[in-house]
Amino acid sequence: MNTMNITIDGQTQRVTLADNAATKALVERLQQAPVNVTLNSSGDFEIWGALGFSLPTSNRQMTAQPGDVVLYNGSNICLFYGTNAWSYTPLGKIEGLTGQALCSFLKAGESHISVVLSLPPNETGIHEAQDADAEGVCHTLNGLRVTQPQRGLYVKNGKKVIARR
DSSP: OOEEEEEETTEEEEEEEOSSHHHHHHHHHHHHOOEEEEEEEETTTEEEEEOSSOOOOOOEEEEEOTTEEEEETTTEEEEESSOEEEEEEEEEEEOSOOHHHHHHHTTTTOSSEEEEEEOOOOSSOOOOOEETTSSSOEEOTTSOEESSOOSEEEEETTEEEEEOO
16 A cells, blocks of 8 residues: 545545555554544644554654655654654655645644545455456356456456456
């Protein structure tokens, strides 16, 4: 999983996650249930607050940029709409918003901002598929045996496959 969602006031933005122990632990937590946090603006550059649990840290001195999502002191999350130099563990980045849109989404300058961290839905659960035309018996996703698969998704030899006919 390399993304998570941040939802504020019914608007959701996707975060591209960093590859580190903190994000792996966060994803494990989010697989159980979404995490609700209350964040507050601070210093005209971020909203931040306690996660309610700790994550592993790999702090490094960095200058956080608008859109950066970082872990501070192992148990606080910071979402940046400005810049700040400090020692953080990078968690990810909100991408695709202009500076003003990011400030609006993050409720810059406000307090008691209700934020939901969640994983994006995966409707099919299919991450990779092979071609169904190779030899072997196929089954529909409902488990029915198919000898001549038509166009669609099937299971063959325990793997997801695509028939292109």
